Amino acid sequence: MESKVKFAGHPVHTMLIVFPLGLLATAVVFDIVYLVSGNSSWTLAAYYMIGAGILGGLAAAAFGWLDWIAIPRGTRARRIGLWHGVGNVVVLAMFILSWVLRRQSPELPPTGAIVAGLTGVVIALITAWLGGELVNRLGVGVYDGAHLDSPSSLSELPAGAGLGGASHGAAAGERRASTASSFAGVNRRAP
Ligand code: HEM
Numbered sequence: 001m002e003s004k005v006k007f008a009g010h011p012v013h014t015m016l017i018v019f020p021l022g023l024l025a026t027a028v029v030f031d032i033v034y035l036v037s038g039n040s041s042w043t044l045a046a047y048y049m050i051g052a053g054i055l056g057g058l059a060a061a062a063f064g065w066l067d068w069i070a071i072p073r074g075t076r077a078r079r080i081g082l083w084h085g086v087g088n089v090v091v092l093a094m095f096i097l098s099w100v101l102r103r104q105s106p107e108l109p110p111t112g113a114i115v116a117g118l119t120g121v122v123i124a125l126i127t128a129w130l131g132g133e134l135v136n137r138l139g140v141g142v143y144d145g146a147h148l149d150s151p152s153s154l155s156e157l158p159a160g161a162g163l164g165g166a167s168h169g170a171a172a173g174e175r176r177a178s179t180a181s182s183f184a185g186v187n188r189r190a191p
Pocket residue numbers: 003004011012013014017020021056057058060061062063064065066067068081082084085086088089092128131132134135136140141
């Protein structure tokens with residue numbers, strides 16, 4: 001099932017998630033380095049990274065909901081997507097709490113601020129798995145008819161094109177439907 005909001009042919013949600021994932025997780029690592037070293041430069045850096053990570057997370061979440069709305073009701077993907085989305089809203093809430101708690105003294109954050117960040121990362125481990133389940137197992141955000149020799153997503157051809165026969169138009173649409181759930185293209189090709 002294809003993502004609804006794309007840029008240059010790829011889902012915008014998965015482009016944006018690198019910001020919250022990288023910034024927020026690294027901020028927690030910086031907090032731990034601070035606890036070990038006592039050097040408050042690390043917590044100052046973590047403060048700014050959490051702020052940036054929250055902004056990136058809010059942007060990613062908006063596009064995530066747009067993709068989720070398009071998932072057919074009653075499917076496992078819809079349920080997993082809901083857990084993933086709600087879980088990530090909780091993750092963002094944990095980091096917003098952490099950021100607010102450290103605002104008065106970013107270099108010397110209260111224990112609660114560090115615990116909130118750690119809690120957010122632990123929940124994010126679960127929600128990230130759910131995200132992987134959505135894409136890698138359930139095929140959400142993956143082109144219909146995708147196969148190992150699909151043409152470029154910039155080509156405007158369906159992912160199923162190139163499996164033999166006509167390469168576009170109605171015939172391609174038929175092929176796309178016939179290969180929607182398989183790696184048929186792989187099986188049909190000589191090594
Ligand atoms: C900042 C918070 C979020 C993070 C860090 C995040 C992270 C992820 C990750 C790691 C994946 C799997 C990507 C892959 O394996 O290629 C994913 C996919 C997905 N996420 Fe999120 N997510 C967030 C918020 C949300 C929200 C709020 C929703 C709303 C339901 C959502 C809906 C989806 C959907 C539908 C997919 C499938 C791929 C797509 O359609 O782009 N996500 N997300």
